[in-house]
Amino acid sequence: MKTSDFNFNLPAELLAERPSEHRDEARLMVLDRAKQTIEHKLFKDVVNYFDENDLFIFNNTKVFPARLYGNKEKTGARIEVFLLRELDKETRVWDVLVDPARKIRIGNKLFFDKEETLLAEVIDNTTSRGRTLRFLYDGSYEEFREKLREIGNTPLPKYIKREAEPEDAERYQTIYAKVEGAVAAPTAGLHFSKHLMKRLEIKGINFAEITLHVGLGTFNPIEVEDLSKHKMECEETIIDQKNADLINKAIEEDRKICAVGTTVMRAIETSVSSNRRIGPYHGWTNKFIYPPYDFGIANTMITNFHTPKSTLLMMIAAFAGKDFVMEAYEEAIREKYKFYSYGDAMLIL
DSSP, X not given: OBGGGGOOOOOGGGBXXXXXXXXXXXXXXXXXXXXXXXXXXXGXXXXXXXXXXXXXXXXXXXXXXXXXXXXXXXTOOEEEEEEEEEEETTTTEEEEEEESGGGOOTTOEEEOSTTOOEEEEEEEEOSSSEEXXXXXXXXXXXXXXXXXXXXXXXXXXXXOOSXXXXXXXXXXXXXXXOEEEESSOOGGGGGOOHHHHHHHHHTTOEEEEEEEOOOGGGGOXXXXXXXXXXXXXXXXXXXXXXXXXXXXXXXXXXXXXXXXXXXXXXXXXXXXOTTSOBOOEEEEEOOOOOXXXXXXXXXXXXXXXXXXXXXXHHHHHHHHOHHHHHHHHHHHHHTTOOBSTTSOEEEEO
C-alpha cells in the first residue's frame, strides 16, 4: 500500500468548524462489512446495533488546555506555546511547539501572565518548531498545574480557524474523560451523551475503559510514499487488569466488541497476545495500523471521518477494507457529512 492510495478530494466546507447542536444527534453512517451495505442514521441510533452483554471500549483520556500564549522578554512578541508532553515533573520541563518558531532560541524567556508569576526558559531545540521549556513558578506542583489550566486554551485542531470559545472546553472533551494527559480529544467519543450512555446501560451493554493520551503525532502528515517507512510518534497507554478482564470475558462469550475510536484500537492492538487475549499494560505505543492487518480484539468500531492520506483513514481501511471505505467516503462527500474532529461518525459492523 502507498500513501497516495488514500488520497481523495475533500471540499473545505465539509471540515467541521463546530460540533453538532447535541452530541448524539450528529449523523452516523453505518457500514456492514459482511453485507457491503451503507446506511444513514443519527448517532443516537447506535444503540440499535448492539445487544445485552456486548461491550464498548472507551478511551478515558482527558484533554488539558495545552495551548498557551506568552510574551517574549524584552520585545514582548506574542508566542503560541503548545504543550506536548511533560518530561520531568520535579523540574517542570516540557516538550512544546512554538509559533512563530524563528523568534524563539535557547536562553529566551517567556512570560505568561501580567503578574509574571509564571515564566518559562527555553533550554533546548528539538525540531524546527519544537522546543524544550523549563517552567518557573513559585508554588507546589498542584498549584503549577492549576495555573496551566487557568491560562491555557482548549487545543482545537489547527484546521479550525476560529479562536477557542467557552463552549469548546466542554464539547472538545468526552463526557467520560477522567485521566488528564491528552493534547487532542479522542473524537469518536465526543458523540456520546449522558442520555445515550444511560440507554446503552439499560439495554445491558457493558463498558470497559482504557487510557491512551492522544498526542499531535497521530495527525502528522505522512512524508513517505512507502507506508512501511512511516514512523508514528509514541503515545502513553494504560490498560488495567479490571478492564482487561472485561474485554477478555467478552471475547470468550463471542460478544460484539466495539472500539470507540482509533485510539482505542491502537491501544488494544498494542497489548493483544498471540492467543487473542488482552493483558494489563502501561507503556508507550507507536503502532501504525494499515492494510493488510489482522485485528485481534474488536469486531466493530466507531470512528469519525478522516482527512486524505491520514494514518487514521489507513487504520479504518485496514478494518473495513480499503475499497469499501473509499466508496463510503465518496458517498459521505456526496451526502455532505462533516469531517474531522467535530464531524459526523461512522459505525463499522
